Amino acid sequence: MKALKTLGYVLALPVLLVLLWWASTLGAVNFFVPTPAALVGKFGEVWFGPRFFTDVLPSIARLLVGVVAAIAIGVVGGVLIGSVKWLRALLEPTLEFFRAIPPPVLVPVLILLMGITDSMKVAVIISGCVWPVLLNTIEGVRAVDGVLSDSAHTYGIDGWARVRYLVLPSASPQIMAGVRQSLSLGLILMVISEMFASSSGLGFTIVQFQRSFAIPEMWSGIVVLGLLGVAMSFIFQWAERHILRWYHGQKEVENAA
Amino acid sequence: MQPDPTPAPAGKTPPSGKTLPEVMLSVRGVKKVYQTDGGDxxxxxxxxxxxxxxxxxxxxxxxxxxxxxxxxxxxxxxxxxxxxxxxxxxxxxxxxxxMAVVFQEYGRSLFPWMRVRENVELPLKNQGVPKAERDTLVDEALEAVGLSHVPRSYPWQLSGGMQQRVAIARAIAYQPEVxxxxxxxxxxxxxxxADLEDLxxxxxxxxxxxxxxxxxxxxxxxxxxxxxxxxxxxxxxxxxxxxxxxxxxxxxxxxxxxxxxxxxxxxxxxxxxxxxxxxxxxxxxxxxx
Amino acid sequence: MSSDDPASGGPAPSAGRDRRPVRRLPAKQLLGLAGIVGFLATWELIPRLGLIDERYLPPASEVILALVRDFGLTAFWISVGETMAAWFLGLIIAVALAVLLGFVIGSSDFLRKATNSTVEFLRPIPSVALIPLAVLLFGVKIESSLMLITYAAFWQVLIQVLYGVADVDMVANNTAKTYGLGRMARIRYVVFPTALPYLMTGVRLAATVALVLAITAELVIGSPGLGREIALAQSGGAISGMYALVLATGLIGVLINVLMRSIEKKTLSWHSSVRSEVIV
The missing domain is CATH 3.40.50.300 (P-loop containing nucleotide triphosphate hydrolases)
Structure with missing residues (x-):
């Protein structure tokens, strides 16, 4: 009974919205809005063919490579900069400026430096996604608890062991917050780099549909991007719950007290 | 009644055969001045x-x-x-x-991302103590502080006194001389x-x-x-x-x-x-x- | 607790307490300044030494000169104005919608449960997915920018408002009820003050996102503003000009950050008891 109620809460509004959409397309044929049936039909037809391998997978691959590289660079750099006090003071204002630059403007710059290539697109994603992770990691490393740090020190936990057992776990809540920002930024940059200058990829294909007024196809592309965003968000949430279980548990205990 | 006769509490000469130093810890003329902008x-x-x-x-x-x-x-x-x-x-x-140190702030001296057992084990692991020996030491230490029943808990799931017991167990397992x-x-x-004092x-x-x-x-x-x-x-x-x-x-x-x-x-x-x-x-x- | 021991936390005795921050800051700021100078020097040297062709990466001095020249041009300020107008309008619309919906949804348990799945599903959709739709509906007009900005900024604020309203102290709310405060009065005196810190955090995050989307729309769609100027400069081969405009967007980003942080701080200054718990 309770499960049924929960299911009702989850499904009621989405179903209602789809019904509304369907009803609104019943009467006159609207050029801009396809019927749900037409969209679903196009969706399978457009995206589950050869295009899946020529446009969808390469886009996702670039996104993954870019985001993973950005996270790796951000975390390694952040641990380094965060651990050395003078280095942090030296670099922080410059890094804050880089973070403040809206990442999409890097697309024309990197096209200029690297040409229209796959590595350019990956570089766009990296250069946009690295800042939230980097700056959050620096902040997290800086905020390692003094007593905990002393404890580790007295037990001879130094060097790499200190990073592995103390610094990284302690900074992980901030790092994950940075990763969350990076993921949504990465998706945006993937699309933009393909829309701005490309001959393949999700972003390119969707713009092509729009230019040729293939409206249901265009909508189906928007749906693909939406699904990609939702999938990434769910994977992230799953990973975050797993990695930060101790953190959420601790917060819960603190709040209850 | 003392179950274990080997240790040498205060002042008594250690049993012969073991050559213990006359002095274990020596603090000699220690002075500490903090330098602040407001003066020393x-x-x-x-x-x-x-x-x-x-x-x-x-x-x-x-x-x-x-x-x-x-x-x-x-x-x-x-x-x-x-x-x-x-x-x-x-x-x-x-x-x-x-040397091992037990701090006052038990909540901040244990690793919240590690379970009780892992917390006690970490310093040993870091020293490269073999797994089997490590297990024995950790078991004994947890036993000694009366925490054998919670090795899988996280520190923050325990009461303050129990958290401090974990910190003490970690120190014991490390086998310090001081x-x-x-x-x-x-x-x-x-x-x-009172319980912890007796412990x-x-x-x-x-x-x-x-x-x-x-x-x-x-x-x-x-x-x-x-x-x-x-x-x-x-x-x-x-x-x-x-x-x-x-x-x-x-x-x-x-x-x-x-x-x-x-x-x-x-x-x-x-x-x-x-x-x-x-x-x-x-x-x-x-x-x- | 016996932390009255002044030496326990390290060197923090009272004697130098009030003078220290004032004296310490400059050293840190000088180092930061040195970092910026070092960065500019590196940038200057890379093309000068021929590591990267000067045609693709002009020296820092040239770019800064171009930026200074831009500052004297009306066209530059018009572009800045267009970008900022889209940013501001989009942000205002998003905040207004999010606050309205956030308080309505947040104050009803039923609505909160019923909308949760939809919100969680719509929120991660990247706003750039709407670019083709915006082009189709509005072409290169400012409405295109507004659509993208509003969509992206809306979720940032909505989520924070929902958190904030959920955080309302039940005791405070019930107290207000027993004193006969009506629904509107409770929202005004209990719910709103609690949710305000969350709202301001949401607005700060939304402001950054809004700038990203404003520039994106101009860059990709070609709606008027700095983004379009950057694309034009790039395709027209005015490379120093392009880099100068990129710097300009960075400066705007920094200004928005500083502005939003100070607004957030000001709004919450009378609220400090809540703030320390609320914003992590």
Whole structure:
């Protein structure tokens, strides 16, 4: 009974919205809005063919490579900069400026430096996604608890062991917050780099549909991007719950007290 | 009745065959001055005392007497401005391997992302102790502090007293020769505190470890220690160093009811009151306020 | 707790307390300044030494000169104005919608449960997915920018408002009820003050996102503003000009950050008891 109620809460509004959409397309044929049936039909037809391998997978691959590289660079750099006090003071204002630059403007710059290539697109994603992770990691490393740090020190936990057992776990809540920002930024940059200058990829294909007024196809592309965003968000949430279980548990205990 | 006759508590000569050093921990003329923009602040002026192997000494002093500063110097977390600390004859320049520290802030000294067992095991793992030996040591340590039943819990799932037990278990498993404790029970409730005090006595007897127990609680220092070192107020020197000649077996009810306990307690209390007023021992040769 | 021991936390005795921050800051700031100078020097040297062709990466001095020249041009300020107008309008619309919906949804348990799945599903959809739709509906007009900005910024604020309203102290709310405060009065005196810190955090995050989307729309769609100027400069071969405009967007980003942080701080200054718990 309770499960049924929960299911009702989850499904009621989405179903209602789809019904509304369907009803609104019943009467006159609207050029801009396809019927749900037409969209679903196009969706399978457009995206589950050869295009899946020529446009969808390469886009996702670039996104993954870019985001993973950005996270790796951000975390390694952040641990380094965060651990050395003078280095942090030296670099922080410059890094804050880089973070403040809206990442999409890097697309024309990197096209200029690297040409229209796959590595350019990956570089766009990296250069946009690295800042939230980097700056959050620096902040997290800086905020390692003094007593905990002393404890580790007295037990001879130094060097790499200190990073592995103390610094990284302690900074992980901030790092994950940075990763969350990076993921949504990465998706945006993937699309933009393909829309701005490309001959393949999700972003390119969707713009092509729009230019040729293939409206249901265009909508189906928007749906693909939406699904990609939702999938990434769910994977992230799953990973975050797993990695930060101790953190959420601790917060819960603190709040209850 | 002592189950294990090997350790050598306060003052008794160690059994022959084992060549223990005359002095385990030696604090020689330690001085600590903090340099701030508002001027230098002298937290510790000149502290000298020795701990024999297997001794349980309490360090007590008025609040603000630089107890924590001193402890940080001894544990190698902080370099003294002058003087030196010798552990087993060797100068301490960083945290020594033979030493373990239990901090007051139990909530902040355990790794919240590790379970109880992993917390206790980590220092050993880091030392490269083989897995089988590690397991035995961890099991024994958890057993000793009465926490064998919660190895899979996270520290924050436990009460404050239990968290401090985990920290003590971690220190025991590390097999230190010197155990430093920085007001370890100041943040737990009175009942738990009494239990933990007894636990420390038991552990100390069983392991024969040298313990330096810092506290601001006079009763605690007299009840626990074989010796109490009273500090003056800041800038700190040793106000008095007294032997606690209470029976070896101590008990929360009976020991605290002994006339001798009351006498010692009075004495320490008076000394601390003097220290608070700025009274300084003649030996320190410094100005009295 | 016996943390009255002044030496326990390290060197923090009272004597130098009030003078220290004032004296310490400049050293840190000088180092930061040195970092910026070092960065500019490196940038200057890379093309000068021929590590990267000067045609693709002009020296820092040239770019800064171009930026200074831009500052004297009306066209530059018009572009800045267009970008900022789209940013501001989009942000205002998003905040207004999110606050309205957030308080309505947040104050009803039923609505909160019923909308949760939809919100969680719509929120991660990247706003750039709407670019083709925006082009189709509005072409290169400012409405295109507004659509993208509003969509992206809306979710940032909505989520924070929902958190904030959920955080309302039940005791405070019930107290207000027993004193006969009506629904509107409770929202005004209990719910709103509680949710305000969350709202301001949401607005700060939304402001950054809004700038990203404003520039994106101009860059990709070609709606008027700095983004379009950057694309034009790039395709027209005015490379120093392009880098100068990139710097300009960075400066705007920094200004928005500083502005939003100070607004957030000001709004919450009378609220400090809540703030320390609320914003992590």
């Amino acid at each position: 602040i002298e937290a510790v002026r000149n502290l000298t005392f020795d701990l024999r192997p297997g001794e349980l000494a309490c360090l007590v002093g008025p609040s603000g007497s630089g107890k924590t500063t001193l402890l940080k110097c001894i544990s190698g977390l902080m370099a003294p401005t002058a003087g030196e600390v010798l552990l087993d004859g060797k100068r301490v320049s960083g945290p020594p391997k033979k 155990l430093l404790m920085d007001e370890p029970f100041a943040a737990v409730d009175a009942q738990t505190r 420390i006595r038991v552990v100390w007897k069983k392991l024969g470890v040298t313990v330096l127990f810092v506290t601001h609680d006079i009763d605690e220092s007299v009840y626990l220690g074989e010796r109490v070192i009273i500090l003056s107020s800041s800038p700190t020197v040793v106000q008095e160093d007294i032997v606690i000649d209470l029976p070896d077996e101590r008990d929360q009810l009976n020991t605290r009811a002994l006339p001798r306990f009351t006498e010692l307690r009075h004495h320490v209390y008076e000394q601390i009151q003097l220290a608070k007023k700025g009274h300084r021992p003649a030996a320190a040769g410094s100005t009295t306020a």
